[in-house]
Amino acid sequence: MSESEEQHKKRLIKRYKSGQASEEELRSLFTLLSLDELDCLMEEDMDEEIRLQRKGNGDTGGKRKMLRLQIAAAASILLVLSLGFYFFFDRNIEHYGQDKKAVQHTGRKILPGGNKATLTLANGREISLDDASEGDLAYDNGIKIRKSREGQIVCEVQEVKEGQQGLPKTANVYNTISTPRGGQWQVILPDGSKVWLNAASSLTYPTVFDENERRIEMTGEAYFEIAKRYKTTGANTQGNQARVPFIVKAGGQLVEVLGTHFNINAYPEEKVIKTTLLEGAVAVKAAGNRGRVVLRPGEEASFENNVINVSEVNTSQAVAWKNGDFIFEDQDLQTTMRQIARWYNVEVVYERLPDNIMIGGYVSRSNDVSVVLQAIELTGKVKFRIEGRKITVTR
Incomplete structure (x- = not known):
């Protein structure tokens, strides 16, 4: 290891211990810890502290006790990091000296969800999209299922040409792609737009988009990257070629898009x-209502009881699921547990309802569920018991 690398790691440890580490520095530190690249430096740091304590005070019993607590805290954090997650811990060091029982678990591990979905064609035929292999897999009614060169599984919807498979180009035919609890999927629409579906979600779309409007309907949660599309005739008020709007219906809400990246969370529960x-601009309105709200990047519209409120948010939390993570920022426990239940396809029950327990932190969705629950348990606010596919929340 070069001197510059060693100094960099020592600086990360020093800034972490002083509480001055930035979020980026914390991520770097946690990555190094998870790769076991800081063990020697941490031991040297602890040895140096002991040497200084002995030099400054012959009686180091009290300081040794505090040091043991610090080491216990570091060990707890190392355990957390080795499992691939980070949560916001109590600043009180003695918090880590308390007895912390692991998640009570009976039965097999509950593994995370994966690429699972079902395509339901307009004629009622269902096609399972699970476990697709590389290359073109199927073509039916304008749907080509394939695995990309990069190993990404996609469902590509293509325009149905006149006379193809007995369907005229003007046919108003709708297909639906749905993911189960514990599933996710990516869809590439015929205009080049991309849609990622989270667990327990669905996307209903026409096999042919209207020339003046692209309209789809969804439930659950989806992330969109909408491609720009222009009308073949006509122009807007500035004389430029007019764009074809993209409209997403989710519950009683309509989102109108011209070309942008955004996320919609519309689970019925x-x-x-x-x-x-995240990027571009969208207009959000209640179905049947002419009034609308235009969002700017970094803003979130909350639609409840036919009322829309707008606030600035950390967009990384909204799209964490798409990037393979859970991110909880001052989020209530019940909302957190519903997210976990959908991704791991489990039942969650409460011995008693929690009293305003708020969760903060992030954890990879690639871990098995006990790892995620252990991260939450280490906040000291709640405990869990797993029996089969049922998670019981206790205090």
């Missing part, structure tokens, strides 16, 4: 439909 804008 959630009270609020959330539309989060």
Whole structure:
């Protein structure tokens, strides 16, 4: 290891211990810890502290006790990091000296969800999209299922040409792609737009988009990257070629898009439909209502009881699921557990309802569920018991 690398790692440890580490520095530190690249430096750091304590005070019993607590805290954090997650811990060091029982678990491990979906064609035929191999897999009614060169599984919807498979180009035919609990999927629409579906979600779309409007309907949660599309005739008020709007219906909400990246969370069990804008611009309105709200990047529209409220948010939290993570920022426990239940396809029950327990932190969705629950347990606010596919929340 070069001197510059060693100094960099020592600086990360020093800034972490002083509480001055930035989020980026924390991520770097945690990555190094998970790769076991800081063990020697941490031991040297602890040895140096002991040497200084002995030099400054012959009686180091009290300081040794505190040091042991610090080491216990470091060990807890190392355990957490070795499992691939990070949560916001209590700043009180003695918090880590308390007895912490692991998640009580009976039965097999509950593994994370994966690429699972079902395509339901307009004629009622169902096609399982699970476990697709590389290359073109199927073609039916304008749907080509394939695995890309990069190993990404996609479902590509293609325009149905006149006379193809007995369907005229003007046929108003709709197909639906749905993911189960514990599933996710990516869809590439015929205009080049990309849609990622989270667990327990669905996307209904026409096999042929209208020339003046692209309209789809969804439930659950989806992330969109909408391609720009222009009308073959006509122009807008500035004399430029007019764009074909893209409209997403989710519950009682309509989102109109011209070309942008955004996320919609519209699960029926959630009270609020959330539309989060990352890039471009979208207009959000209630179905049947002429009034609308235009979002800017970094803003989120919350739709509840036919009322839309807009706020600035951390967009990384909204799209964490698409990037393979859970991110909880001051989020209530019940909302957190509903996210976990959908991704791991489990039942969640409460011995008693939690009292305003808020969760903060992030954890990879690639871990088995006990790892995720252990991260939450280490906050000291709640405990879990796993029996089969049922998770019981206790205090």
